Amino acid sequence: MPERNPDDSGSEPGTATAEEVDDVPTISCARCDQEWTLSYELDELMVGNQAVEQFALDHKRHTGHFPDDVQTWQATCRQCPEKIDRLSETAVTRWAETHARHTRHRVEIRHADAEETTLVDP
Ligand SMILES: [Zn+2]
Numbered sequence: 001m002p003e004r005n006p007d008d009s010g011s012e013p014g015t016a017t018a019e020e021v022d023d024v025p026t027i028s029c030a031r032c033d034q035e036w037t038l039s040y041e042l043d044e045l046m047v048g049n050q051a052v053e054q055f056a057l058d059h060k061r062h063t064g065h066f067p068d069d070v071q072t073w074q075a076t077c078r079q080c081p082e083k084i085d086r087l088s089e090t091a092v093t094r095w096a097e098t099h100a101r102h103t104r105h106r107v108e109i110r111h112a113d114a115e116e117t118t119l120v121d122p
């Protein structure tokens with residue numbers, strides 16, 4: 001692996017912070033009035049890029065709501081009270097298609113990143 005920082009000669013000897021991540025993401029929740037760093041997700045769960053998603057899912061599971069700045073895909077059935085919200089388009093689409101297939105209901109998918117909806121017909 002090539003050295004990325006040949007100029008970085010200023011690191012202090014003897015410090016044990018080699019594993020420190022500069023860029024630990026933080027996430028906040030207005031409803032809880034709390035802010036968290038995701039070092040637990042990164043260090044303990046080893047989820048890397050999915051740390052935010054993992055945190056959001058755990059938060060939802062334990063508190064019943066998603067934290068701030070988490071945009072979810074939502075599928076809402078037009079003919080019964082069933083609905084879900086998920087972080088991944090794939091998961092929501094799969095749910096909608098399965099629901100439509102089994103119940104013959106029409107399901108509306110609301111996109112996370114756009115003011116757009118998709119209708120899934122049975
Ligand atoms: Zn919360």
Ligand SMILES: [Zn+2]
Nearest residue numbers: 077079080105
């Ligand atoms: Zn339905």
